[in-house]
Amino acid sequence: MQNALFSLKCEGQDSPVGIDTGTPILAWKVIQKGYPGRQKNFRILLSDQKENLSSLKNMLWDYKADVEENHVIYHGQELSSRSVYYWKVILTTDSGKTIESHTASFETGFLSPDCWEAQWINLSKEPLPMHQPEVNAEGEPLPVKFEEITFGPVHQVRKEFSVKKPVTHARLYMTAHGVYLPLLDGERIGQYELTPGHTMYRNQLFYQIYDITGSLTPGSHTIGAYIADGWYRGRMGFDGSNCQQGNELALLLQLELEYEDGTSDKVCSDDSFQVTEGAYIYADMMTGEKYDARLEKKDFFLNGYKNSDFRYAKVMEETYDNLRAQTGNHILVSEVLLPKNWYRLSEEEVMFDFGTCIAGRVRIQVSEEAGQEIRIEHSEVEGPGHSFTKNIITPYREQIETYICKGEPYEIYEPMFNYHGFRYVKISGLTGEINPDNFSAYVLGTEMERTSAFSCSDERVNQLQRNILRSQLSNMISIPTDCPQREKAGWTGDVQIYAATACFNQDAKNFFLHWLEDVRYCQSEDGQIPIIVPFLPGHARAFEGIGSSAGWSEVIIILPWVLYQYYGDPKILADFYDSMEKWVEYVRYTSSTENPEGLQNVTGERAEHLKYxxxxxxxxxxxxxxxxxxxxxxxxxxxxxSAIMTMDIVPTFFYAYSCILMEQISHVLNKEERAGYYAKLYQKIKDAFQYEYINDDGTIKSNLQGIQVLALHTGLVEGKAKEKTIQKLVELIHENHDSLDTGFLSTPYLMDVLTEAGYKDLAWKLLYNEQFPSWLYEVKMGATSIWESWQGILPNGQISHVSMAHYAFGCIGDWMYRNILGIRSLAPGYKRILFSPDLHCGLTHAEGSYDSIHGFISCAWEIRKKDIFMTLTVPFNTEAQLSIPDASMESLTLNGKAVSCKDTNSQGIFLDLPAGNYQLTFQRETE
Known part of the structure; x- marks a missing residue:
């Protein structure tokens, strides 16, 4: 038996603590790069004692299967709550080798709501008054003075308890209505940020699990926390409304101790917990935070607190059924940045440039007189002459922190209950000498494994890739958001546009699945999927009457399909299939029963077509x-x-696209009758579209690039009409000085449509274009992230009031990875891989990789005059094809040996490659 380097994951995590399912998914892959062979069968061993795995005794599960699958749902003996389990996998390869993994573990949390003995406790003196700001006709909040905005205070809560004996095992289970920061004896517990995160709290509220065994010695201790408004009752929502999910802060805490002698103890939240307010005057997720250091009560979290300036918490009735264990995807500090440059704006104002747009917060160290007010303002851009200017000017989005000094040397302030989108920070109130090392930016992001690498010979394209990744990291904080400053909202359209690029760059499976649970929860009874999830009262107020939108609501179909393509798990499709069908039925019913003004009384053939x-x-x-x-x-x-000019035609494209995907999804799930239904429905939509929107000469009744793209992508044009549509798209691009003119919904498909139509050279021209609008125009203008709108900064330097960190138009990444690196998936989960880089793309070299569910895939190539040098990695248990149609097979060497041309096509290179590492050299037929 041989050993190999394995990755073993339970519920998508390495050795998770606190999973709350009795049927976890166990997955494995050989991470030794290019390990040869395929899996013939596997054997899973699982026990509650590690040594049992060696003796093969007292197994809770000993499961064998003669399949190539690399994941399985546990179905052994029933698991218990709060228990540790050990497992490993033994594989037999197609060559007869047996390889064994290391031993991994997982720990269960609460497998039933009955495990909760703690009580929900209300921390608020009184409910925070709900406030709905005045809005204009477009639903946007009217200007308001910053000082007039009302907030709720941050609460401090504590409980003293006694540890009676030496502790061998201690777990803290905790969550809140609001965001909380846990402390033990005045010291922070763990590194998780902004817990419990942003969800539809009534649907799923995550609780966190902390291992604090090493911090508990016999004697007295104090458990406590700060609780702030966060996403729960802060000023979220499009219009700046507060109390979006509730108006009182609450806490749930259960500390479980196991002693050396086998006895146990618990500390549970109840009405004996003490509550007060302190230095945090307020902390709002969007507007900012105010901290008066003169009011600190840090000894409140220490043993023996004697002051009587507290009240007792109130027990409240609250459900446990919505609680879910969070075993991964925590928000963490991922990076710490020092200023790249700094500029003194006035005697007491300094601007720091941290070099790149980020999502996070600023930490300062100052020495000022007591009462001195330090004000921290954030922006993504700078004005002329290194002046400070704000690109986001929406009320209730000020992004201002205020710190009032206590008069001690070297005071450190770091906001803890929000995050902002920024590159530049203006700090006012600094009277002394400036040491830039005393000011740093803490980058926040959700804990997700990085799965990609990409670089090439064009530094502009490399910067574009950095911009794509930076925008992704800035907008994957708890949920997928549109921007990290103005809205922090889960716009469904942005997600479905960008999902494929996101999944290449990071292991986003669990992250997106958690969000999809809220998407399904927010689906209305008639099937509509909202445009934003979580869908809050403030969103409903701002977008009154808009229950859904074409291209946004299809996220319920498109995102699960993308996840299936990347992670190969059909259960994803099965879990959301009913919601998918419900959405398509809403569209079908609406289309068949409603017509716009002027078309209600149409009869005959047109009336029949209008039903689709x-x-x-x-x-x-x-x-x-x-x-x-x-x-x-x-x-x-x-x-x-854009909406006004395209909303009459765009919805039908997505109605058709939904049917295309539903047919494929139904086949995957062996729902053949439903697959036939969607195929027929698609054909009727196609016939109707051609009747209603195609002119007699075969052209579409629109002169916009995006409409041509969507028609081609959805296959609604064929024959003469398809030729005319391709021709029209190319003409429109040329007329626009070889620049794109596509919006949110068509941009993801633009480059593939051109490539498949035989205009790959034009696609490359669009990628390398530096004119407005283009991806590299943004790079040329100094962008360090992807802009919300193509004109974020105009050629004359004028700044637009839009977000500079939206990932949507970063969807170009998906096309780049497939066409520059040439890494393509031929089967879900990259079980079969195609390497087919375009060696005529204008680059001299490129290299990159994708760490798939089966293992590490890589491709690197370099052009040296006539010769091409290429290296490839095909992971264990997969197979690949290499396709270079315009290369010379006669010139090919593989791992240093010439390849015979017998029975091969000498007009190109087409090779089947089993798992392994490869070095190739060859020549192109054409330059």
Missing amino acids: IWNTGFHFGDWLTPSVSMNPETGDVDLMQ
């Missing part, structure tokens, strides 16, 4: 189409113009 045209209700359409929505000279943006 989705042309009613409001839709965002091909949002932010440059020529429609923005003025490149003034920077003015009329967001609604």
Whole structure:
């Protein structure tokens, strides 16, 4: 038996603590790069004692299967709550080798709500008054003075307890209504940030598990926490409303101790917990935080606190059924940045430039007089002459921290209950000498494994990739968001556009699945999927009457499909299939029963076709189409113009695309009758589209690039009409000086449509274009992230009031990885791989990798005059193909040996490659 380097994961995590399912998914892969062979069968051994795995005695599960699958759902003996289990996998390869993994573990949390003995406790003196800001006709909040905004205070809560004997095992289970920071004896517990995160709390509220065994010695201790408004009752929502999910802060805490002698003890939240307020005057997720250091009560969290300035918590009735264990995807500090530059703006004002747009917070160290007010303001851009300017000017989005000094040397302040989107920070109130090392930026992000690497010979494209990744990291904080400053909202359209790129860059399976649970929860009874999830009262108020939108709501179909393609798990499709069908039925019913004004009384053939045209209700359409929505000279943006001009035609594209995907999904799930249903429905939509939107000459009744792209992507044009549509798209691009003019919904498909139509050279021209609008225009203008709108900064330097960190248009990454690196998936989960880089892409070298569920995949190539040098890695238990159609097979060497041309096509290189590492050299037929 041989050993190999393995990755073993339970519920997608390495040795998780606190899983709350009795049927966890156990997954494995050989991480030794290019390990040869395929899996013939596997054997799983699982026990509650590690030594049992060697003796093969007292197994809770000993399972064998003659399949190549690399994951399985546990179905052995029943698991118990709060227990540790050990497991490993033994594989037999197709060559007869047996390879054995190391031993991994997982620990269960609460497998039943009955495990909770703690009580929910209300910490608030009284409910925070709900406030709905005044809005204009567009639902946007009207200007308000910062000083007039009301907030709730941050609460401090504590409980003294006694540890009676030496402790061998201690777990703290904790969550809150609000965001909390846990402390033991005045010291922070763990490194998780902004717990418990952003969800639809009534649907799923995550509790965190902390191992504090090493911190508990016999004697007295104090457990405690700060609790702030967070996403629960802070000023979330599009209009700045507060109390979005509740108006009182609450805590749930259960500390379980096991002693050396086998006895145990518990500390549970109840009405004996003490509550007060201290130095945090307020802490709002969007607006900012105010901290008066003169009011600190840090000894409140220490043993023997004698003051009487506290009240007792109130026990409250609250459900435990919505609680879910969080075993991964925590928010963490991922990076610490020092200023790249700094500029003195006035005698007491300094601006720091941290070099890149991030999501996070700023830590300062100051020495000022007591009462001196330090004000920290954040922005993503700078003004002329290194001046400070704000690109986000929406009320209730000020991004301002205020710190009032206590008069001690070397005071350190770091906000703990929010995050901001910024690159530049203006700090006011500094009277002494400036040491830039005393100011740092803490980058926040959700804990997800990085799975990609990418670089090439064009530094502009490398910067584009860095911008894509930075925007992704800044907008994957608890949920997928549109931006880290103005809204922090889970816009469904942004997610479905960008999901494929996201999954290449990071292991995002569990992250997206948790969010999809809230998407399903927010689905209305008639099947509509909202445009934002979590869908809060403030969103409903701002977008009154908009229950869904084409291209946004299809996230319930598109995202599970993308996750299946990357992670190969059909259970994802099965879990959300009913919601998918419910959505398509809503669209079908709406299309068949509603027509816009002027078409209600249509009869005959057109009336029959109109039943399959989705042309009613409001839709965002091909949002932010440059020529429609923005003025490149003034920077003015009329967001609604794209919607107005495209909402009559775009919905039918996504109705058709939903049917295309539903047919494929139904086949995967062996629902053949439903697959046939969606195939027929698609054909009717296609016939109707051609009747309603195709002119007699075969052209589409639209002159926008994006409409041509969507028609081609969804296959609604064929024959003459398809040729005309391709021709029209190319003409429109040339007329626009070889620049794109596509919006949110069409940009993800633009490059593939051109490539498949035989215009790959034009696609490359679009990628390398530095004119406005283009990806490299942003790079040329100094972007360090992906902008919300193509005209974030105009050629004359004028700044637009848009977000500079939106990942949506970063969807180009997916095309780059497939066409520059040439790494493509031929089967779900990259079980079969195609290497087919475009060696005529204008680059001289490129290299990158994707760490798939089966293992590490890589491709690197370099052009040296006529010769091509390439290295490939194919992971264990997969197979690959290499396709270079315009290369010379006669010139090919593989791992240093010439490859015979017998029975091969000498007009190109087409090879089947089993798992392994490969070095190739060859020549192209054409230069």
